[in-house]
Amino acid sequence: MKRVAVFCGSREGTNKLYMQEAKKLGEQLAKHNIELVYGGAVVGLMGAVAEGVIENGGTVTGVIPKRLKMIEIAHEGLNQLHVVKDMHERKAMMAKLSDAFIALPGGVGTLEEWFEVFTWAQIGYHQKPCALLNTNGYYTPLVNLFDHMITEGFADPHYKENVIVEDNVNDLIKCLTT
Incomplete structure (x- = not known):
């Protein structure tokens, strides 16, 4: 495991725990x-x-x-910053550069990015782990939706089994590195 793509919110959320756990993830990735x-x-x-790393x-x-460089305010302290044409290029580059994918809490953009790479795994475009950091139970409704999709016959159970869902950073890192 050399590189991990993290999809997450450009907002802080309403609970300080989201920011704390995001920074902790960065710290653990670096360590x-x-x-x-x-x-x-x-x-x-x-x-x-990013700051945690x-x-x-x-x-x-x-x-x-x-287009998002000014809206999301590009970080100037990175080792590398690729400015790409659009979201399609962003997702393709992130997927190419990464060995695994993690979603932290975020909005529809976070979900859209994570679901695309998760879908690619389902149809065999890659075999890279796809994970959800379930901070404060944020992704519990989504995990329940996976169960509902399976019950209603719209997804095979093994797809859910391929999603790593962990409530804390240390357990998530352990799953990705063992």
Whole structure:
């Protein structure tokens, strides 16, 4: 496990725990010599995870679309910042650069990015782990939706089995590195 893509919110959320856990994830990635690949912004959870890596001597690569460079405020302290044409290029580059994918709490953009790589895994485009950091039970409704999709016959059970869901950073890192 050399590089992990993290999809997460450009907002902080209403609970301080989200920012704390995002920064803790960054710290643990750096301590395990795992490089961070993320959306390139300095704000919200994106900024917190990047700062956690940077403050612990790790390597951070940002990938930000030109249009979002000013809106999400590109982080100037990264090892590399790729400014790409659009979201399609961002997702393709992040997928190419990464060995695994983690979603932290975020909005529909976070879900859209994570679901795309999760779908690619389902149809065999890659065999990279896809994980959800379930901070404060944030992704519990989504996990319940997976169960509902299976019950209603719209998904096979093994797809859910391929999703790593952990409530804390240390357990998630352990799952990805063993």
